Amino acid sequence: MSGERLIYMPLGGAGEIGMNAYVYGYGPPDRERLLVVDLGVTFGDMDGTPGIDLILPDVAWLEARRDRIEGIVVTHAHEDHVGALGLVWDRLRAPIYARKFTAAIARLKLDERGGAPESALRVVEAWPEVLELGPFRVGFVPISHSIPESAGLVIDTPQGRIVHSGDFKTDPDPVIGEPFVPAVWEEIAKGGVRALVCDSTNVFSPNPGRSEASLVDNIEALLREAKGMVVATTFASNVARLQTLANAAMAAGRSVCLLGRAMRRMVETAIDTGLLTQFPKVVSPEDASQVPRENLLLLVTGSQGERRAASAQLASQGYMGLSLKEGDTFLFSARTIPGNERPVARIMNQLSEKGVDVIDDAGGRYHVSGHANRPDLERFHDLVKPQFLIPMHGEHRHLREHMKLGEAKGLKGIVATNGMMIDLSGNAPKVAEYVETGRTYLDGGVLIGAMDGVIRDRMRMALNGHVVVTLIVDEKDEPLGEPWCEIMGLPHKGRGNSDLVEVLEAELSQFIGRAEKRTLRDDERLEKEMIRIVRQASQAEIGKKPEVTVVVSRLA
Amino acid sequence: MSGERLIYMPLGGAGEIGMNAYVYGYGPPDRERLLVVDLGVTFGDMDGTPGIDLILPDVAWLEARRDRIEGIVVTHAHEDHVGALGLVWDRLRAPIYARKFTAAIARLKLDERGGAPESALRVVEAWPEVLELGPFRVGFVPISHSIPESAGLVIDTPQGRIVHSGDFKTDPDPVIGEPFVPAVWEEIAKGGVRALVCDSTNVFSPNPGRSEASLVDNIEALLREAKGMVVATTFASNVARLQTLANAAMAAGRSVCLLGRAMRRMVETAIDTGLLTQFPKVVSPEDASQVPRENLLLLVTGSQGERRAASAQLASQGYMGLSLKEGDTFLFSARTIPGNERPVARIMNQLSEKGVDVIDDAGGRYHVSGHANRPDLERFHDLVKPQFLIPMHGEHRHLREHMKLGEAKGLKGIVATNGMMIDLSGNAPKVAEYVETGRTYLDGGVLIGAMDGVIRDRMRMALNGHVVVTLIVDEKDEPLGEPWCEIMGLPHKGRGNSDLVEVLEAELSQFIGRAEKRTLRDDERLEKEMIRIVRQASQAEIGKKPEVTVVVSRLA
Structure with a gap:
């Protein structure tokens, strides 16, 4: 086995929150067999990428080695993990593996953008089932997050076991989907874990994370007490939240109406794949306008202030024949992602002008995060007991803080950002190589390189x-x-x-x-x-x- | 007195946080004598105003009536209250009145942009002195805020007394400058107050505001315990904070070095006008590089992530021969204004890459707000006991929430946004007229109208x-x-x-x-x-x- 090595390399998601793409490799140097974990996108903004619809990792390095790719495994169905599949599959042409619901969403992504044949996408069963992919044996371990069927990965290699946390929280009662089960992770850790590659998003949140179940009473009370129509917005993919909101609506005698394509599509997919079994029959927007306002809950897209989404439209003219007025209530059951404060505030002010009461997550009563907080991360470290800790899914400051957190408890590790190929074979992780990486932009229907100068010229025209x-x-x-x-x-x-x-x-x-x-x-x-x-x-x-x-x- | 009326009209600052400009009038309709309170700016951003340096209220309405303006009074020296003076004075040509320090800053603004003759700017004494301006008697009442010599205004008119709060907090111990003194406001309220026009910025902050003095121990402990160089950034105008930081530096055996033009200018002005008497002798950037790192505190501009400010430059290459390295500490002793999260995070990540420890105001240990929180506002309402409450200095949602807060205690009032001329003469405030208002952009050296299409074209080129x-x-x-x-x-x-x-x-x-x-x-x-x-x-x-x-x- 000497002469072979185990490597880890992020191509996206390490040094930023978004466009996750991680690579593992095993074999002789430069001939490693490769395993790709997630291929996600991030979103453009006027500040730095005007006119850009989506941003994805540059996969040139992978493309040049595509004969070495054993497979692409997808941990969960969030855009920042699954959104680039359709855009790059044609360049990689490796089979994609995911659990049922995730695969259903991945299929939509593939069909939407370029695509891949039916046979390219394969549904896998959860741990303890494992997938044999060349030198890798991969298990999809159910773990709680803000979308159902999220998986942490157990990746066994000839040089030991890797735990790739995926996005996770330690929720014992996530309403919909699988809880976090400490005993499972203890069992996984028993034979020793060489490396834990771990979500860092909430490392700066000092208190233990709260359970999705802790929202149920608050949301129900809100929906009972509200006088007029209630509109709630959250990420469409937060299926558990949708169920919580729908349950509260039923308890409060309100019919549910879904607005926004993503919202309808996600609920359909969740029902089709057997995740949502208790979701009430929804009313169409046309029928909703016949329902008395105090008997209605609209579940709508656009929690981040997206200009064309249902929230923004309801805040201005109205949407599909529905409009808001004094006495109605608008609930942001989601966190505002940093950078989206201005568009979200714009919507809140428009609603305020209409006399609509706006309730946001400021008090934490109507939203909980999908990521493990600082004490939860420590707990997970303690359960997995890895030889090395490698923080991922975070900006540099998150990764560094996560590493410091581990070091304080005696864990060795390394802050690895996009393009750093880490050799995990020795007694300590070390940088084997710096690979040129970057970002690819989807501009209209064309992929361009971030450094092509196109965006630079646009920004210059905008400024000058x-x-x-x-x-x-x-x-x-x-x-x-x-x-x-x-x-x-x-x-x-x-x-x-x-x-x-x-x-x-x-x-x-x-x-x-x-x-x-x-x-x-x-x-x-x-x-x-x-x-x-x-x-x-x-x-x-x-x-x-x-x-x-x-x-x-x-x-x- | 019949046939005369008392009016209030915001031209900026009501329906937004920024570019404050308020107008009071007294006299026969359309022949009122006018009093202008503050003429401030707000800042452009790539999102909505690419290439724009400053945004100011459109003063066309005032310009057309400039023979009716008795004066321009300035409550305090923040950019959003004083920044437009130099840009529009030439169109209004009315005398400007301010307290000593505020006037010194206003003079810099006037000289920087267009300007006004020496005689146009007049220094006033604080309450109980009053200024006679046509039908108005105006008193500048010291009130605490995050800049020295902030004033609330008492405006007496033939139809009663108006209290214009200015930006304020109820700090009994602001370190530098004048405290909030409840007895003064009780005295002012004695004869009855027709209208309280009141700061709404922090109406959503549920807890009583904390005193500037509460930071002293935390900051001193931080500066004592830090191993390497410490860099602290805050708004240059927050003179009290600069004093607190400098005091802590002295206690911790650190020399102080000021970086950034605004920082040096503000300290000089505060010393010249007698506000800063205890500020230590600073070292120049050249000399600072000779001082051992553990004996140095840099006070620097750029707390909002401004691209060319000292903070951003220190985070990338360095600034004036000084650069940061592993073991240094960077303190954000300021709040990140919503919308600036991305540039601030960029700096934090660059610092993280250098191994610099970043401390922000997340825990509230190193920063307190300059505005009155919700309970403080209630307390102020109770002191002033106005007949009408008119919220100002806030986005629509802040104004509306502030009005609801007042109504819950039985106050009458109105949510008045930019361009709404409010008649305060009757038993309830009512809208007399909607005046066309807008925004003027400073683009390079030229003022353009927000609706001129120039920015629309730039945004289109940037997107398409x-x-x-x-x-x-x-x-x-x-x-x-x-x-x-x-x-x-x-x-x-x-x-x-x-x-x-x-x-x-x-x-x-x-x-x-x-x-x-x-x-x-x-x-x-x-x-x-x-x-x-x-x-x-x-x-x-x-x-x-x-x-x-x-x-x-x-x-x-």
Whole structure:
């Protein structure tokens, strides 16, 4: 076995929260057989990626080694774990393994984007069943999270056992789905665990996590006491929360109506796969408008303020014939993900203008997190007793804090971020290699590299505006007419109330009038000079330097 | 007195947190004499206002009535109350009144942007001194906040007394500056208060606010126990916090070094105006690099993650010869303003990568808010006992919640947002008029209207990219050569790996080749058609519709 090694490498999800993609390998260096865990996405934002729909890990490294991939295993059906499958499967072409509900969601993702044949996606049974994938034996251990059928992975290799926690919390009573069972993990740990690769999301939350079941009474009371219509928004994938909300609605004599495609699809999938057996019959939006307001609960998408989702639309004009008014109640039964505060606040203010009472998760009464808090992580470390701790699923500060937490209890480990290939074979984990990784953007229907310059140009136009200069030069290299300017995203009037375009054109004309023949002959030089002139004149006139595109047309 | 009325109208700050600008008026309708309270700014962001440096209230309404303005009074020196003075003074040309320190900061603002003559800015003494301004008698009552010399205003009019709270908290021990003194407000309330116009910022904070003094021990302990260099960031204007940090540094045997222009300027101004008398002698950045790390405290700008501020630079390469390393400590002694989470997290992660320990205000140990919390507001209502409560300084949800809080105790009032002119003369406040208001953007060196379309165009280019099409048409209305495309902020390759520019040019050439003479003669039609073709072809090729600029050059 000497000469073989066990490696771990995150391609996404380590150094960020989102787009999870982890790789394990076993074999001789550079010939390891590979196991991919999760292929997720993250979302773009105006701040750094305007116009980008989804962001996914760059899988070039995997693609170049796709003959070595034994399989892609998916821990659970959240977008940040499953969302990139459809976008990259064609480049990897390895079989995908997941539990039933997760596989059903993965199938939707595959069909939505590019896709993979039916045979590529294989449903697996939970632990103690195991899957043989080359040198790996993989078990899917039920673990609680904010989506059903979440799995921690037990990965047995010739160099020992790895526990890959997946996203998890230590909930003994998750309402829907499987609880966290300490005895199972104790059993798993018995023969020794070489490495625990572990969720770090909530390492800064000091108190033990609360159970989903702790919300039931609060939500029921809210729905009983509310006078008008109640609207509740949460992640569609939080099937347990949907059940809790629906139970409370039934108890309070309210009919349930689902709004938003993701919401309807998730409930259907959960019913089809046998997870939701107690969900009430829902009313359609059309029928809902006939139901008295005090007998209605709308379950809607858009808890993060997404502009086109049902929440945003209800907060402005209305949605599918339903609209809100004074006396109604709107419940955010979800946490606002950092960065989404502004769009969420926009919705809250619009609701406030309508006289709708907004209730958020500020008091923790209507929402609990799906991730293990700091004491829960310590408890999990204690159960699994790994030789090495490797924090994952976190920004750098989460990973580092998680490592410090482990070290305080005597655990060895390493902070491994995207692209760091870690050799787990020795007495301590060590960096074997730094692999070039990055992000791929889905822009409309096209995948582009994060460093292609496309987004850089968009941001520059957004910050600085865009000036287009056109100039025609005739066969004798003489300018034909004057240079012409068009501006986009720039003030029309400058400081002295002069017209910006006129000022720019005057400056350019002056330059062209004086330009020597050799300049007029030289496209590159013409362009460079005209860009300089436009930027300089703009700086003087409006105090900023725009992006400039110069088009020189030569008559032949 | 019949036929005269007392009015209140926010032009900014009511329906948002930022760019405060309030107007009071007294006199016959449409001939009221006017009093302006505060002229502040808010900050742009990539999300909604890319490239915009500052946002200020549209003062067109005031400008059209500037002969009726008795004065501009400034409650305190925060940017959101004083920042627009320099940008709009020239349009209003009314005298500005402020207390000494506030006036010193206002003078800097005036000099920085446009400016006003020395004589325009007048220093006033605090209550019980009062200022006679037409029908108004205005008193500046010291009140505690997160900046020294903050004032609540007592505005006496022929129709009674108004209390304009300004930004405030009920701190009995603010370290630097004046405490909140209940007896003063009781005295002010004695003769009856017609209206309390009141800060709403922290209405959702359920517990009584804590005193600045409560931080002293925590901060001192932190500075004593830290091993390496300590960096602390807070708002430069939080002079009390700077003093607390400096005191702790002295106690811990650390020299203080100020980094960032705003930080140095604020400390200088506070010393010059006699507010800071105990501040230690600071070391220059050059000398600081000679001081042992464990004997140094850097006080730095950039607590909100501002890209060019000292915090951001220290987190990446370093700043003025100083850089951070493993074992150093970085303290965020400030709240992250909603919307700034992402840039702040970016800095925290960069620091984490360097091995720097980051301490934020999560536990409330190193920061207290400058605004009155919910119970403090109730206490203030009880002291002032107004006939009407009018919430200000808040988003709509804050104003509404504040009004509900007052109503629960039997107060009458109204939620008044920007542009709502409220008549305070009768038995209940009522809307007299809706005035058109808006936002003005400072873009580079030019002021533009929020609705001018400039920012809309920038956002569109950022989301969709920009295609520039040029076409030359000769004297006989025949196309000269082919249409030419340039793209900016768009993928170069389409779905089928074809070149986007080539595809667009081929489509355009085909159209031009077939175009009838009357189309070629008609600029408008040519433009419209070519835009349609580019957008349609782009949608097919890359799945998105770009912005398009068409330049048709006609040889005459």
